[in-house]
Amino acid sequence: MLLFLGAFHGINPGMGWLFAVALGMQENRSAAVWRAILPIGVGHACAVAAAVALGLLAGVVLPVDAIRWPVAAILIMLGVLRLLRHRHPRYGSMRIGPGGLTIWSFLIATAHGAGLMVLPVWLRMSAVPGDHSAHVHATTTLASGLAATAVHSGSYLIVTAAIAWIVFHKLGVGLLRKAWINLDLIWASALIVSGALTMLLPPA
Amino acid sequence: MARMIPDQTFYPSPSMAMSAPPETLAYVAMLNPQGGSDALAVLDVDASSKAYGRQVSQLDMPKTGDELHHFGWNACSSCLCPFASHPHMERRYLVVPGLRSSRIHILDTKADPAKPRLVKVIEPEEVAKKTGYSRPHTTHCGPDGIYMNAIGSADGTGPGGIFVLDPDTFEIQGRWEQDRGPQYLAYDFWWHLGHDTMITSEWGTPDMVENGVNPELLLAGKYGHQLHVWDLQKRRHRQVLDLGAEYQMALELRPAHDPKKAYGFVGVVVSLKDLSSSIWVWHRNGSGWAVTKVLDIPAEPAAAADLPPLLKGFNAVPPLVTDINLSLDDRQLYVSCWGTGELRQYDVSDPFKPKLTGSVHIGGIVRRATHPYHPATPLNGGPQMVEVSRDGRRVYFTNSLYQSWDEQFYPDGVRGWIAKIDAKPDGCALDPKFFLDTGKLRPHQVHLEGGDASSDSYCFS
Numbered sequence: 001m002l003l004f005l006g007a008f009h010g011i012n013p014g015m016g017w018l019f020a021v022a023l024g025m026q027e028n029r030s031a032a033v034w035r036a037i038l039p040i041g042v043g044h045a046c047a048v049a050a051a052v053a054l055g056l057l058a059g060v061v062l063p064v065d066a067i068r069w070p071v072a073a074i075l076i077m078l079g080v081l082r083l084l085r086h087r088h089p090r091y092g093s094m095r096i097g098p099g100g101l102t103i104w105s106f107l108i109a110t111a112h113g114a115g116l117m118v119l120p121v122w123l124r125m126s127a128v129p130g131d132h133s134a135h136v137h138a139t140t141t142l143a144s145g146l147a148a149t150a151v152h153s154g155s156y157l158i159v160t161a162a163i164a165w166i167v168f169h170k171l172g173v174g175l176l177r178k179a180w181i182n183l184d185l186i187w188a189s190a191l192i193v194s195g196a197l198t199m200l201l202p203p204a
Numbered sequence: 205m206a207r208m209i210p211d212q213t214f215y216p217s218p219s220m221a222m223s224a225p226p227e228t229l230a231y232v233a234m235l236n237p238q239g240g241s242d243a244l245a246v247l248d249v250d251a252s253s254k255a256y257g258r259q260v261s262q263l264d265m266p267k268t269g270d271e272l273h274h275f276g277w278n279a280c281s282s283c284l285c286p287f288a289s290h291p292h293m294e295r296r297y298l299v300v301p302g303l304r305s306s307r308i309h310i311l312d313t314k315a316d317p318a319k320p321r322l323v324k325v326i327e328p329e330e331v332a333k334k335t336g337y338s339r340p341h342t343t344h345c346g347p348d349g350i351y352m353n354a355i356g357s358a359d360g361t362g363p364g365g366i367f368v369l370d371p372d373t374f375e376i377q378g379r380w381e382q383d384r385g386p387q388y389l390a391y392d393f394w395w396h397l398g399h400d401t402m403i404t405s406e407w408g409t410p411d412m413v414e415n416g417v418n419p420e421l422l423l424a425g426k427y428g429h430q431l432h433v434w435d436l437q438k439r440r441h442r443q444v445l446d447l448g449a450e451y452q453m454a455l456e457l458r459p460a461h462d463p464k465k466a467y468g469f470v471g472v473v474v475s476l477k478d479l480s481s482s483i484w485v486w487h488r489n490g491s492g493w494a495v496t497k498v499l500d501i502p503a504e505p506a507a508a509a510d511l512p513p514l515l516k517g518f519n520a521v522p523p524l525v526t527d528i529n530l531s532l533d534d535r536q537l538y539v540s541c542w543g544t545g546e547l548r549q550y551d552v553s554d555p556f557k558p559k560l561t562g563s564v565h566i567g568g569i570v571r572r573a574t575h576p577y578h579p580a581t582p583l584n585g586g587p588q589m590v591e592v593s594r595d596g597r598r599v600y601f602t603n604s605l606y607q608s609w610d611e612q613f614y615p616d617g618v619r620g621w622i623a624k625i626d627a628k629p630d631g632c633a634l635d636p637k638f639f640l641d642t643g644k645l646r647p648h649q650v651h652l653e654g655g656d657a658s659s660d661s662y663c664f665s
Contacts, residue, residue, distance in 0.1 A: 019286035022663055026398050026464060085372055086206060090348050092287030093437040094463065094663060095400035104287060173216040173664050176284060182208045182292045 001121050006152040009044065009114055010159025012183045013176065016040040016105055017164040019092075024168050026094055033168050037161050039098040043105025044114065045153035050106075051115025052122055052145040059141060064123060068198050071119050075195030078113045082188035087111070112184075113191055114152075120198040122148045210291040213654040214281045216664040218461035218532040221281065221655065224594040228253070229317055229653040231298060232622060233272035234262070235646040237607050241265045242272040243645065244300060244311060246318050247622065249600070249638075249652070257624075257638040261319045265309060270302025271607060274649045276343030277659055278310075278350060278371055285347035285397060285663035293371065295655070297323070299350055301340035303606075304414065306331050306354075308340060310374050317653060324374055332358035334376040335367040339410050342392050344661065349377065355390045356410035364390030364409065366402075381434075385441030389428040391455050395436055397663050398463025401493075402434040403486060405454045405470055416608040419514065425449030425476060431457075431486055433493050445486055445495040450476045454484070458530040458537070458658070460555075464665040467555050469537055470495075471525040479503035479518060481525035483539065485555045499558050501525060504544055510570045512615050521570045524613070526605055527589050531596040532657055535629060536561075538599055540587040543613065545571040547587035547601060547625065549632045562632035564625055567603055569613060575623060577639035585610070585618040591650040592627075592657035599625045599632065604646030620646040 009015050020040060024033035058067050081087075089107040096104065109115065125144045167173065215221035228250035234243040241264040248255040265272070278297035283290050298311040298320060306328035311320040332338055337354035341364075344351045350369035356362060365387070366380035381387075391407035406428020407413060412421055421427060429451045433443040447454055451472045459468030467487040474481060483499040503520040511521065524543030530536070530552070537558060539548040545568020550558040564587075565573040572582035585603030592599050602622050604610055610618045620642030625632045651659055 013286070013291075014289040018289070022286045025664055028464070086290050086292065088288055088290065088348075090288070093400040094285075094287070094398045095437075096287070174220055176216050176291070177210055177212060177214070177220075180210050180284075180291050182206055184292070185206060185208070 002118065002148055002151040003155045005117055006155030007159045008183070008187070009109070009112070010156045011163065012187075013180055014184070015108055015112065015160075016044065017160045017167065018173075018176075019101070019104070020160070020164040021168045021173065022094065023096075025173075030168060033164050035098070036101055037157070037164060039101035040105040040160065041153060041157040043102040044109045044156050045149055046102070047106045047109035048115040048118050048152050049149045050110070051119060052149055055119045055122060056141055056145050059126065064126060065202070068120070068123055071116070071123065072195045072199035075113070075116060075120070075191050075198065078116065079188045079191030079195060082184060082191065086184055112187065117191065117194060118148050118152055120194055123198070206292040207294060208292070210284065211279070211293065211295050213295045214284050214291060215660070216281070216284050216662065218662050221594050221660065221662070222532050222596065224654060226251075226595065226598070227593055227652040227654055227656070230600060231320070231651045231653075232602065233275055233300065233648040234620070234642065235271060235604060235607060235648060236268075236644070237610070237646060238644055239268060241268050242270045242302070244272070244298070244320060245642070245645070245647070246320070247640065249598075257640055259640060259642075263311065263320050263322065265302070266322065266325060267305065267307065269305050270307055271304035272300060272648060273303040273606070274342050275300040275651065276350070277345050277651070277655070280345040280655060280660040282345055282347045282397065282661045282663065288347040298651070299343045299352070299369070301343065301352065303339055303341055306338040306340060326374070326376065330376065335379050337365055337367060337379070339364070341390070344394060345371070345659075347397065347663070350374075351380065351393070353390055353393045353404070355407060355413070360410040362409040363388045366393060366404070380439055381441070382439040383441055385432070386444060387432045387441055391428060392457045394457045394459050394468070395661065396459050396463065396466055396468070397436075397661055398665070399466050400436045402436045403457050403459060403468065404432045404434065405457050406430055407453055407455060413606070414608060416612045417514070422452055423476065425452060427452045428454055430454065431470060431495060443492055445493060447472060447484060447495060447497075451482060452476060456527050458528055460534045461530065461532050461657075461662060462534055462665045463663055465534065469528055469530060469552070469555070471528040471539065473524055473526060474522050479520055479522035481523040481541065483525070483528065483537070483558065487555070496556065498556055499550070501539070501541060501548075504570070506570045512569065512613055514612050515569070521568070529590045529592050529599075529657055531592050532594055533596060536592070536596060536627065538590045538592060540590050540601065542586040542588045542605055544568050545573050545586040547590065549627065551629070561630050562627070564632065564634050566623060566634065575621070575639045576634060576636040583619075583621060584614045584616060585621065589649045591652060593652060594655060594657065596657075597627055599627050600650045600652070602647035602650060604648055607646070610646065618646055619643065622647050622650070
C-alpha cells in the first residue's frame with residue numbers, strides 16, 4: 001500500500017518530475033534534471049515524516065482507537081476541499097535552488113495530503129491487536145513511522161526519477177497535453193475513501 | 205468542474221502552440237465614443253465561412269464610459285508551469301477591464317464561444333478598496349493567478365501597479381508589489397517565466413493622459429521613459445532601465461516567448477528630438493539587465509495644412525509606434541505606425557539587428573491610404589493594436605488608440621475598421637477579402653479564440 005501511494009505521487013506531474021524536467025530544459029542539460037530530483041525527494045519525505053511525527057505525538061497521548069477519528073475526519077475534509085477547488089501553495093519559480101526545491105516539494109506534498117494518507121496505514125501497523133484502548137508503543141511506533149516514511153518516499157523517488165529521465169530524454173513534454181490526466185481528482189476521491197475506511201474499520 | 209485532461213488550447217511550449225489549428229473567432233474590444241456602452245465584438249475569421257471577416261455578435265457592457273482597451277483570458281498555457289500547475293482549468297473567461305471606468309467585466313465564452321455572456325462585474329470601488337489602484341490596463345494569465353495592472357492610484361494620480369485576481373473566483377487578492385522601489389508610472393507588464401523576472405513599462409498617470417496628450421508635459425519629457433525589472437517570485441523591484449527622457453512613452457512589452465531567452469522588445473512612441481519612434485531590446489547583462497535601441501523609425505515630412513493642430517508646428521508626421529507584437533517563434537516583429545498609417549514586419553531572428561521584411565500602408569494622419577476591399581474610400585486612424593495568430597500566418601489589427609488621443613491626432617473623428625494581413629517569414633500583404641468597417645464603434649485590442657501571440661506564456665522551450 002505504501003509503495004503504491006509513493007508511486008502514485010511519483011507519477012503525478014504536479015508533484016515533482018515535471019519540475020525537474022523543466023529545469024533541465026531551461027538549462028538545456030540533463031545534469032539539471034538530476035540536481036533537482038534529490039531535493040524534491042527530500043521535501044516529499046519530510047512532508048510524510050512530519051505527518052507521521054504528528055500522529056506519533058498524538059499516539060503517545062491518546063489511544064490509537066481515538067486517533068483514527070480525527071485522522072479520518074481530516075482525510076475526508078481535505079478530499080472534499082480538493083474536489084471543490086484545486087488550490088496550490090504560491091511558492092516556487094524557474095530560478096529555484098536546491099533549498100527552494102525542498103521547500104516546494106514539502107509544501108506541495110503537504111497540500112496534497114501525502115503524509116496524511118500514510119497515517120491510516122501506519123495506524124494499522126502500530127495497533128496493538130485486541131486492545132483498542134492501547135496507546136502506541138513509542139519505540140516500535142518510531143520504527144514503524146520511519147519505515148513507513150522510507151518505503152513511501154523511496155518508491156516516490158524511484159518513480160519520479162524514472163519518469164523524469166524518460167520524458168527528458170525520450171518522450172518530450174508534448175505528451176502532457178493528452179497524458180496529464182486529472183490525478184488530483186482521483187487523489188481527492190482516494191482521500192475521502194481512505195477517510196471513510198479509517199472511520200468504519202476498527203483497527204485489527 | 206475540472207477537466208480530466210488539460211485544456212487542449214494549452215501548450216507546453218511556444219513552438220508546440222504554433223501547430224495549433226487556425227482560429228475561427230476573434231474577440232475585439234470596442235469603444236463607443238458617443239456616450240453609449242462599449243462592447244465586446246465577436247468576428248468570424250474562419251476563411252471557409254460565408255461570414256468570413258464579419259461581426260457575428262456584440263455584447264454591450266452594462267454601463268457607459270468604460271473605455272474598453274486591453275483584455276485577457278482567465279487561464280492559458282502557463283497553467284502547465286511545473287511549479288504551480290493547474291492544467292485542468294479551462295480557457296473560458298475573458299477578463300475585460302474598462303481603462304477609464306476601472307470596472308472589470310468577466311465574460312463566459314463556454315456555452316457559445318461566438319456569443320459570450322457577462323457573468324460578473326467588479327465595480328471600480330472594489331478595485332480601489334482592495335488595491336488602491338484605478339484604471340486597469342493589461343491582463344495576463346499567470347501560473348498562479350490572473351495578473352492585471354493599473355496605470356494609476358485610486359485618486360487618479362500615481363503610482364500605478366500590479367494586482368492579482370483569484371483565477372477561480374475572480375476575487376481581487378490585492379496589490380502585488382512587496383517593494384516597488386522608484387517605480388511610479390505604469391502602462392504594460394509581462395514576464396520571463398524562465399528567468400523569474402517581470403518587466404513593466406511607463407505611460408503616464410490618469411491625470412496626465414485622460415484629457416489627451418499634454419504638450420507641455422511631453423516637451424518637458426515627463427511621460428514615461430523607463431522600464432522596471434522585478435523579481436517575479438519575491439515581488440520586488442530590482443532595476444530601472446532608463447531610455448532617457450528624450451524617448452517619451454515606452455509602451456508595449458513583448459518578451460521572447462521561449463522561456464530560455466532573456467530578451468524582449470519595447471516600442472517608444474516618440475522622440476523629442478525628431479519625432480521618430482524607436483524599438484528597444486532589453487536583455488541580460490551579467491547579473492543584471494540592460495536596454496539597447498535597435499531601430500529608429502523616422503517621421504515623414506508633411507505640409508502644415510495636412511496636420512492636426514497639435515502637429516502643425518513641426519511640418520512632419522510622427523510614426524507614433526503604439527503597439528508591437530512578436531510571433532510565437534520569436535522571429536517576426538510587427539510594428540504599428542499609427543501616425544503614418546503603416547504596419548511593418550521585421551525579421552528579428554537576431555534581436556539586435558532587425559531586418560525590414562514587409563510593410564503595408566493603410567490610413568494615416570496624412571496618407572489616408574485605402575484598403576483593396578474599398579479602394580476608393582480614404583481611411584483614417586492607422587494600424588494600432590496588432591495581434592498575431594499562433595501559427596504566425598495571420599495578423600489582425602485595428603485603428604483606434606484611446607478616445608481623447610484619437611481626437612487630437614485624427615480630429616475628423618476616427619471611423620473604426622479592422623483589417624488583416626497574411627504573413628510569411630519574408631513578407632506580408634493585406635488580405636483583400638478581410639476588411640470590417642465598424643462605423644462609430646472604435647476597435648481596440650483583438651484576441652483570438654484559443655490563444656494568440658500575446659495571450660499565453662510558457663515554461664518549456
